[in-house]
Amino acid sequence: MLIPKLPIGDTVEFAVDWTEDHFGVVLDLISDQLDFLISALKDALLFLPPEIFILALSIFAYFAGKRNVKLALGTAFGFLLIQNMGLWALSMETLALVLSSAMLALIIGIPVGILSAKSELLNHIIRPVLDLMQTMPSFVYLIPALIFFGLGNVPGMIATVVFAMPPAIRLTDLGVRQVPKELVEVADAFGSTGWQKLVKVELPVALPTIMAGVNQCIMLALSMVVIAAMIGARGLGYQVLFGIQRVDIGLGFEAGLAIVIIAVVLDRLTQHLSPR
Amino acid sequence: MDRKVKLEIRNISKIFGKNPQKVISLLNKGYSKHEIFEKTKQTVGLNNVSFEVYEGETFVIMGLSGSGKSTLLRCINRLIDPTAGSILLDGQDIAPMDAEALRKIRRSKLGMVFQNFALLPHRTVLENVAYGLEIQGVPKEERYAKAEVSIETVGLKGHEQSKITQLSGGMKQRVGLARALANDPDILLMDEAFSALDPLIRSEMQDELLSLEDAMQKTIIFVSHDLDEALKLGDRIALMKDGEVVQIGTPEEILTNPADSYVSKFVAGVDRSKVLTAEAVMWRPEPLVAVSSGPRVAVQLMKEHGISSIFVVEGKNRVLKGILMIDDAVQALKSKKSFEPMIREVPSVPPEMPLNEIIPLIADSEYPLPVVNENGKLKGIIVRGTVLGALAMSEDIPDPEAEAAGTEVKSTAEVESPERISGGSTLESGNASESPVSGEAEGKLKGKAPPDIEVNKDLENKETGSLDKDLEVNAC
Ligand SMILES: Nc1ncnc2c1ncn2[C@@H]1O[C@H](COP(=O)(O)OP(=O)(O)O)[C@@H](O)[C@H]1O
Numbered sequence: 001m002l003i004p005k006l007p008i009g010d011t012v013e014f015a016v017d018w019t020e021d022h023f024g025v026v027l028d029l030i031s032d033q034l035d036f037l038i039s040a041l042k043d044a045l046l047f048l049p050p051e052i053f054i055l056a057l058s059i060f061a062y063f064a065g066k067r068n069v070k071l072a073l074g075t076a077f078g079f080l081l082i083q084n085m086g087l088w089a090l091s092m093e094t095l096a097l098v099l100s101s102a103m104l105a106l107i108i109g110i111p112v113g114i115l116s117a118k119s120e121l122l123n124h125i126i127r128p129v130l131d132l133m134q135t136m137p138s139f140v141y142l143i144p145a146l147i148f149f150g151l152g153n154v155p156g157m158i159a160t161v162v163f164a165m166p167p168a169i170r171l172t173d174l175g176v177r178q179v180p181k182e183l184v185e186v187a188d189a190f191g192s193t194g195w196q197k198l199v200k201v202e203l204p205v206a207l208p209t210i211m212a213g214v215n216q217c218i219m220l221a222l223s224m225v226v227i228a229a230m231i232g233a234r235g236l237g238y239q240v241l242f243g244i245q246r247v248d249i250g251l252g253f254e255a256g257l258a259i260v261i262i263a264v265v266l267d268r269l270t271q272h273l274s275p276r
Numbered sequence: 277m278d279r280k281v282k283l284e285i286r287n288i289s290k291i292f293g294k295n296p297q298k299v300i301s302l303l304n305k306g307y308s309k310h311e312i313f314e315k316t317k318q319t320v321g322l323n324n325v326s327f328e329v330y331e332g333e334t335f336v337i338m339g340l341s342g343s344g345k346s347t348l349l350r351c352i353n354r355l356i357d358p359t360a361g362s363i364l365l366d367g368q369d370i371a372p373m374d375a376e377a378l379r380k381i382r383r384s385k386l387g388m389v390f391q392n393f394a395l396l397p398h399r400t401v402l403e404n405v406a407y408g409l410e411i412q413g414v415p416k417e418e419r420y421a422k423a424e425v426s427i428e429t430v431g432l433k434g435h436e437q438s439k440i441t442q443l444s445g446g447m448k449q450r451v452g453l454a455r456a457l458a459n460d461p462d463i464l465l466m467d468e469a470f471s472a473l474d475p476l477i478r479s480e481m482q483d484e485l486l487s488l489e490d491a492m493q494k495t496i497i498f499v500s501h502d503l504d505e506a507l508k509l510g511d512r513i514a515l516m517k518d519g520e521v522v523q524i525g526t527p528e529e530i531l532t533n534p535a536d537s538y539v540s541k542f543v544a545g546v547d548r549s550k551v552l553t554a555e556a557v558m559w560r561p562e563p564l565v566a567v568s569s570g571p572r573v574a575v576q577l578m579k580e581h582g583i584s585s586i587f588v589v590e591g592k593n594r595v596l597k598g599i600l601m602i603d604d605a606v607q608a609l610k611s612k613k614s615f616e617p618m619i620r621e622v623p624s625v626p627p628e629m630p631l632n633e634i635i636p637l638i639a640d641s642e643y644p645l646p647v648v649n650e651n652g653k654l655k656g657i658i659v660r661g662t663v664l665g666a667l668a669m670s671e672d673i674p675d676p677e678a679e680a681a682g683t684e685v686k687s688t689a690e691v692e693s694p695e696r697i698s699g700g701s702t703l704e705s706g707n708a709s710e711s712p713v714s715g716e717a718e719g720k721l722k723g724k725a726p727p728d729i730e731v732n733k734d735l736e737n738k739e740t741g742s743l744d745k746d747l748e749v750n751a752c
């Protein structure tokens with residue numbers, strides 16, 4: 001039996017065109033805002049001379065890790081190496097992209113996670129969506145991002161946000177649900193309002209789990225750096241891609257190493273920031 | 277006693293399930309909790325429970341695990357919404373209240389202490405205790421000052437800044453108690469508040485709760501599955517089974533007059549000596565002789581009753597003067613004098629003294645122990661036999677299951693054998709393992725055994741001794 005080819009591609013194309021026509025202005029506005037956010041963050045990161053930035057970051061790491069000398073020295077060493085490889089500006093651009101993506105993912109993900117913990121209905125809707133998001137290869141997100149926002153940092157950021165959000169939602173949901181029943185009863189029995197219960201009991205108790213979500217979110221955002229470069233995101237990812245395309249192993253390796261350094265430092269820092 | 281009703285629970289039911297109204301109608305048709313679960317897969321948490329709690333009293337809700345104690349307690353502050361019924365606090369029904377009104381009541385009138393302490397792990401002791409005031413918007417200085425006071429009340433002064441994780445179990449529950457007290461609620465709800473503590477600490481906390489209660493006169497509703505605890509703390513006890521209240525009464529009423537076999541089985545292993553008071557075991561003080569009567573009357577009375585000594589009282593109020601021995605009375609009669617100078621002083625006990633404190637006293641005393649109230653009035657007398665009888669009473673209550681198990685037979689034999697009569701408390705400890713009461717009861721009883729044995733041996737000597745004297749009286 002012959003089934004005629006279904007016009008899926010045509011339909012999608014039509015839908016995208018339609019959206020472009022009707023929401024183009026809105027999309028441009030969002031694009032401008034996000035672009036501004038990334039470049040503002042990048043400028044801020046590049047404002048300080050690298051040496052001072054590294055010193056400040058190491059001191060911060062020292063105190064964040066509760067007087068952790070190893071963490072402070074590791075941070076200093078890693079970032080000095082990045083500077084030494086001449087990748088400082090690119091690294092700061094990547095960092096700006098990663099941090100703003102993660103921030104956006106958290107700003108959306110944590111409240112959604114809280115709502116999903118409170119509402120069975122929302123939880124039932126969100127769960128399959130999250131499963132789908134996490135099973136899909138990260139490349140898939142590039143297509144709609146590319147379609148709606150063209151090439152550049154912004155579509156890279158959008159794809160990254162979508163990719164990095166699920167753990168933030170999941171772990172926030174889990175953290176709030178895991179608050180011991182007796183503690184919720186304490187909040188209620190003493191006459192807390194819903195908001196007081198959330199802010200004074202549930203979120204503080206769930207904080208370690210939520211911070212694990214923050215950590216995973218940042219890590220996933222960082223893991224998208226190279227992929228996002230495929231649709232024009234700049235920074236270290238683009239450098240790696242460039243190295244691969246030119247078969248310039250040294251170039252690719254150095255940029256890759258810088259990404260790993262940033263990943264390790266961000267991972268350790270967020271882990272130490274979470275209370276136990 | 278006309279005591280003010282603080283809280284009235286009227287026909288409260290709670291069904292856990294999707295179609296509670298159907299279950300209610302099944303309950304009305306007389307189906308049991310188990311039948312209903314088989315039929316509908318819904319759980320009857322509470323079935324038509326009603327009781328009153330008086331101002332200032334400690335009301336204990338007790339029963340086996342799953343009998344609905346926590347559900348009942350949580351209905352009072354609506355952590356669980358009852359399916360039917362009303363909860364009148366100071367005459368005001370809590371059951372239909374909206375969230376705002378309920379919050380007011382919870383903030384001002386109801387405090388709660390939890391089984392597993394339920395302290396906020398991210399807060400210090402002081403911040404935990406101040407929580408209730410904080411959410412009411414009390415300014416920081418004021419709420420910390422109040423929190424300090426209740427921290428001191430529970431004996432944790434100096435630990436204000438401690439982290440929760442640094443505290444022992446007993447200290448954690450003191451924080452839990454302080455937190456509930458800081459709001460100065462009318463009613464304290466305590467759900468198995470001491471069950472998570474080890475026995476020594478638990479007993480210590482019980483004692484402190486009792487003295488707190490003396491000082492503050494709060495109304496306390498205390499949930500417990502431990503009968504010893506219930507008897508120790510409760511002014512009155514409600515015994516629950518399968519979501520229903522089987523009996524409500526004072527500890528003594530529950531012990532001496534169990535409503536059904538469930539209750540009697542429950543109380544079978546109890547250390548009665550801690551619960552029964554002088555009042556419960558004393559006899560009518562007869563015969564008595566007035567100070568104003570002559571020695572002839574005294575001698576006559578003793579002869580009539582075949583006793584070797586008699587208590588002497590004064591006036592209409594029967595104020596106890598002391599005891600008069602037959603020999604002294606006879607001498608007074610011969611010398612035709614008043615017997616007044618010959619009255620001997622005797623130790624006495626107040627009506628509310630528990631038996632376990634009476635036992636050592638009566639062991640040292642040659643005569644029956646007079647029970648005297650605060651005005652000096654002689655209320656009754658305690659004879660050693662009565663004490664033993666009261667302690668052994670659990671044996672009189674038929675306990676079909678234990679009998680079936682063949683253990684009861686052995687303990688009865690122990691009672692009847694005279695040389696084993698000293699085993700009064702051993703008997704009970706034997707029973708304790710049969711009873712639903714926690715295993716610690718057994719340990720406590722065994723720990724108490726040696727002094728009891730001595731007491732009882734003494735008793736035997738005493739009884740033969742007084743018989744001889746009786747003969748003398750008759751010969752006189
Ligand atoms: N949320 C709930 N959902 C369903 N059944 C419940 C729920 N809470 C309690 N129950 C049932 O109600 C009965 C009484 O429970 P509970 O009040 O916790 O007993 P207790 O405190 O005396 O151990 C038990 O059979 C228990 O399984």
Ligand SMILES: [Mg+2]
Nearest residue numbers: 345346347468
């Ligand atoms: Mg319970």
